[in-house]
Amino acid sequence: MEQRINIGRNKRNNVFIDYGKVSGNHCVIKKNGSEYIIEDLNSSNGVFLEGKRIKQAYVKADSVLKLSDFEVNVTLLLSLFDMPKIPIGMSYEQLLKREGDLRKKQEEEKKKESIKEEFLKLEEVYNQYIKDKKKIRRGDSIKKTGFRALLLLIPFVGNALGAFFSGATNKTQDKLIDREEIYKTEYICPICSKYMHESFINIKKSGKCPRCNKQLM
Numbered sequence: 532m533e534q535r536i537n538i539g540r541n542k543r544n545n546v547f548i549d550y551g552k553v554s555g556n557h558c559v560i561k562k563n564g565s566e567y568i569i570e571d572l573n574s575s576n577g578v579f580l581e582g583k584r585i586k587q588a589y590v591k592a593d594s595v596l597k598l599s600d601f602e603v604n605v606t607l608l609l610s611l612f613d614m615p616k617i618p619i620g621m622s623y624e625q626l627l628k629r630e631g632d633l634r635k636k637q638e639e640e641k642k643k644e645s646i647k648e649e650f651l652k653l654e655e656v657y658n659q660y661i662k663d664k665k666k667i668r669r670g671d672s673i674k675k676t677g678f679r680a681l682l683l684l685i686p687f688v689g690n691a692l693g694a695f696f697s698g699a700t701n702k703t704q705d706k707l708i709d710r711e712e713i714y715k716t717e718y719i720c721p722i723c724s725k726y727m728h729e730s731f732i733n734i735k736k737s738g739k740c741p742r743c744n745k746q747l748m
């Protein structure tokens with residue numbers, strides 16, 4: 532069946548344009564396979580394609596189309612052919628609003644997707660921090676074991692070594708603190724940019740930032 536979109540000032544058209552210079556039944560766009568043909572329905576003020584008055588012509592999504600001096604967006608009109616059922620009595624303003632709503636929805640989806648992507652990257656940040664922390668502590672415990680063995684062998688230098696050993700522990704603490712500082716600047720919420728003080732698994736489970744409570748995935 533041939534699909535068509537009737538356009539005019541009359542509300543019984545598929546798309547109506549509430550503008551005095553547009554005729555009640557101004558024109559029709561017919562779909563013929565992948566081609567679209569526009570036809571002037573004897574309007575008073577004419578149909579202009581690329582600035583030329585036409586009676587009937589092929590029209591494309593990027594064509595410049597005017598009904599009298601009212602410019603219409605052809606892409607939007609043609610998008611109606613993709614709807615399950617072509618509406619009747621849709622105002623041109625509604626058509627513009629529909630386009631705006633669709634675009635907004637698309638942008639929101641895109642934003643959600645990129646937040647999720649950013650959040651998922653934090654798994655690596657979290658795991659690396661836990662790994663590094665263990666490494667720093669392990670380094671310290673190897674030193675401790677080594678020193679204890681030495682202390683047992685030569686008890687008379689115990690004091691000097693004891694001081695050295697506590698120095699090593701302080702260094703470990705410094706290293707842990709330094710590492711934590713970096714972690715706290717990296718393990719941040721993609722929305723509120725605050726440090727998230729919970730394990731990656733827990734945040735992933737809830738799907739929400741523990742600081743701003745917003746949905747991350």
Ligand SMILES: [Zn+2]
Pocket residue numbers: 720721722723724725740741742743744745
């Ligand atoms: Zn947040």
